[in-house]
Amino acid sequence: MRAVTIERFGDPSGMVVTDVPVPNPGPGQLVIETEAMGVGGVDAVIRRGTISGYGFTTGLIPGSEVAGTVTAVGADVDHSWTGRRVWAFTRTGGYAEQALAQVGDVVALTDGLSSIDAVTFGSSAPVAHFALAHAHFTSAESVLVRGAAGSIGIAAVELATRGGASAVGVTTSSVQRGDRLRDLGATHVLDRAGSGDPDAPASFDVIIDIVGGPDTSEFIDRLAPNGRLVVVGAVAGMPPADFGKRLISAFQQSRSVATFSLDTIPTPARDAVRAELFAAAGRGELHAVVHDILPLGQAAEAHRQMDAGTVFGRIVLVP
Incomplete structure (x- = not known):
């Protein structure tokens, strides 16, 4: 599958599109075929190499949140997740056609909220x-x-x-x-x-x-x-x-x-609030502001825009 990896920490040119193996879900994990990937400030901080103590190395796939359809689950995960549209916090690994997430970091999406809006708003x-x-x-x-x-x-x-x-x-x-x-x-x-x-x-x-x-x-x-x-x-x-x-x-x-x-927020409280906020967005009471939608291969361009300070809202990548 295609993914964006950081081959050199620093400016956005250090991110490249490459072929990587499709992830396999381990205990407590599921695989999501991505429909949208949020480009967040934490991704830029990781890419610049200015954050220490987390063991980030070259070859890392950035991207902390995705939305899409669950295609596979670990042996200990409820198989009813398969085929469901979800939003997920991935920590890293989100800039890819398929991404791994812990089941505790996944929220089911209703039909009233698009995947693009979900990754604009979810974190x-x-x-x-x-x-x-x-x-x-x-x-x-x-x-x-x-x-x-x-x-x-x-x-x-x-x-x-x-x-x-x-x-x-x-x-x-x-x-x-x-x-x-x-x-x-x-x-x-x-x-x-x-x-x-x-x-x-x-x-x-x-x-x-x-x-x-x-x-x-x-x-x-x-x-x-x-x-x-x-x-x-x-x-x-x-x-x-x-x-x-x-x-x-x-x-x-x-x-x-x-x-x-x-x-620092317990998962049940975090998920309950996120579900309430998703519902409010679906009703039009809150707004997911999308600056631009770019193909996965233009992740470096998305980061250039963030570094230039020209983004209003969030840039979303799509496969």
């Missing part, structure tokens, strides 16, 4: 949902989404709006993106530095930070008293080593900073 919306919960967001609080043009950011904007936020600020790179985010519920559009809208609140109760990097400290300063900043991504790299000084220097503001990973 990002639960991250946004649980990140807001991790921040203890409540109705009538103000929310700022830093780096709102990606699929996690868009979901956070819609979910904060749906949850009764008093204001939903976003940071993004252009007026055009800001207009699209307003259509999705944003009330204030800021530039990447957090300025540019004189009517925006001076501080926010909750900040969902998908960017990270050296400017993280500047956004700690935008927290209201008792404000909570939750880092869910680091596409701009690690925060400065001394970012904690910003918290201590504003000690009397009782601000806090946390990280969040979906890995």
Whole structure:
């Protein structure tokens, strides 16, 4: 079968299309004939080689989520999965015509949700949902989404709006993106530095930070008293080593900073929320924003667009 492998970590040219063996399901696994593959920020971080401690080596097939039809299951897996349309979190191995997944990381899809929409929404919306919960967001609080043009950011904007936020600020790179985010519920559009809208609140109760990097400290300063900043991504790299000084220097503001990973959510809770979000998307209450649909062989082009910062929503690969 055809798959995209990382032959050299770094820029997107290190990804190549190659023939690899069809996977065989082991205990607790199933094989999915892919109809759509989500291209996410974590894929780009892995491809750049900037993430350590996970044992990634050349020859790796990237791709953390797919949707398609189950074609085979492990001996200990319920055979009723065979032939069902599913969304699956694969961790790696998703950029392929067939992908392996653990049965606990698979959710059945209804006919009302396309495979393309499923991989646009399946990981990002639960991250946004649980990140807001991790921040203890409540109705009538103000929310700022830093780096709102990606699929996690868009979901956070819609979910904060749906949850009764008093204001939903976003940071993004252009007026055009800001207009699209307003259509999705944003009330204030800021530039990447957090300025540019004189009517925006001076501080926010909750900040969902998908960017990270050296400017993280500047956004700690935008927290209201008792404000909570939750880092869910680091596409701009690690925060400065001394970012904690910003918290201590504003000690009397009782601000806090946390990280969040979906890995910490028990599988039953994660799957239940994902099913609810899929249902809401099927009803048109939430939106899976697709930037582009590209063939599997253009995975490198998808990553070039992500590196250039031109993607609004998510790029989806199809076999």
